[in-house]
Amino acid sequence: MVDKVADKLARLRAQMANEGVDLVALGPGAHIQWLLDYHPYPDERMCLLLIGPNHHAFIMPALNADAVREHTDIEFFTWADADGYADALTAALQKVAPEKVNLVSLDETMRADFALNLLTALPGAKHCFTERSVGPLRMRKEHDEYLLLKMNALIADDAQQAAANAIKPGVTENDVAEAVKNHFIAEGAKPAFDIVGASENGAFPHHHTSDRVLKQGDTIVVDIGGFKQGYPSDITRMVSIGEPSEEYKKVHAIVEAAVQAALKAAKPGVIAKQVDDAARSVIAEAGYGEFFTHRAGHGLGIEIHEPPYISASSDVVLDEGMVFSIEPGIYLPGKFGVRLEEIVILRADGPEVLSDRPRDLVIV
Known part of the structure; x- marks a missing residue:
């Protein structure tokens, strides 16, 4: 051994x-x-x-x-x-x-x-x-680390479903977060963080989940994570109470296109800032560049935030086995925010997404 x-x-x-x-x-x-x-x-x-x-x-x-x-x-x-x-x-x-x-x-x-x-x-x-x-x-994860990260990603997928099930008019952001925490605990995981941001609160990338009451027409950012067996999860999806506005649908589609561009750019030998640029360029060309206010991703391992950082200033050369998030976002003050986040492990031919949950908007 x-x-x-x-x-x-x-x-x-x-x-x-x-x-x-x-x-x-x-x-x-x-x-x-x-x-x-x-x-x-x-x-x-x-x-x-x-x-x-x-x-x-x-x-x-x-x-x-x-x-x-x-x-x-x-x-x-x-x-x-x-x-x-x-x-x-x-x-x-x-x-x-x-x-x-x-x-x-x-x-x-x-x-x-x-x-x-x-x-x-x-x-x-x-x-x-x-x-x-x-x-x-x-930064270069071993197979046993991958298995733990994959396990946690699947737990978080179901926690996202628990959030969606809890979202309805009259409940609070904190009520939704509680449903997420209860799911993590039921799966033997320790809740690590929750960002539940309805409409105008979703425009704050690191909103502190609050007692804001959800109502018809809200679009909700759900960014959650937990730890099991020493490794974490981190996933962001969007939920809408009823059909969202045309403006929202447009922004959601742009963010999805940015995720896809970053996934396509992420390959061994690519510099981290090139992945950030791939996502950022999609959003900038659509006219929303000033509203994408953070890096495109961060490493994930023992810690939820660790190298490599997928930012405009990062010269790290990406390699097989590296695990990181891809999470572009657009945040319109006073209206809403949209962020879609995947955790990927880099393989020889590109990224493997750890989540099995679609990035489609969930309408409840």
Whole structure:
């Protein structure tokens, strides 16, 4: 049986060598979760996983050591509250780091004091973030990750149906969100977020679901996600109470065309910003460019938002195994918003959409 942690560490060290990284420092969070399938409790006490060319070790608060030991046999350099972390940090660096650290790759999500105190202990070292170490490895999903993401996508498909079933005049946005949460829970998933935005509220891309009462003629953005077995879902569909306006139908069709253009553009070897441009160009040419106010997508994995980001500024070269959203939108202030979102995994011949649910407007 393959030792997944050993395999990931070997690939990480190869990545470090290619990038000239002497030391990787990860705080409790998604990067350690990816590596170990577990991460220590995050608090104000310095806790770092240090990975060098040949050795790796934790700087570990003594308070948490016994609990973490149940999940890993990696060497610990422990420190107690009464003594402080300095000696443990020095000892860990002596074990793990080369004599001269020129470049350290920092977990961009770690506490600022962890990062600054580590850099102080490495005089003369330059730093980068994990786009030159763990990041590229996390972007390329393995088959077991794909299976978990696919499972979550299908749960979210049914949660969208639960939302549609709940939508009718007289209920609130929060009532619809509750139906979604109940479905996730019934499927053994943990609800992660819900954006239920009726008509004018749908024009706010990150609307906070409210007690706004739904009425005949509303068009509703339903953007939802949950977690099961450590991986998430994220899907956006549209629902209308009764037949929508001709303007709405026009905008919905433009957004759908933008999704299709982005799906067609997404292939291995393509730069992420080209996928964003494919979606954005459709919307701009239709005269709604100023109303598409966010990037076309984001990566999805252990986190709901992670690299690669499908934005106008992203030079990431897309590759097989990358998972990301395609979610163009048009938001007309005071009227409505339309967003359609798919999660895809990139294959050799293009994207595989994880959802089985059509993007057609659901009319209730």
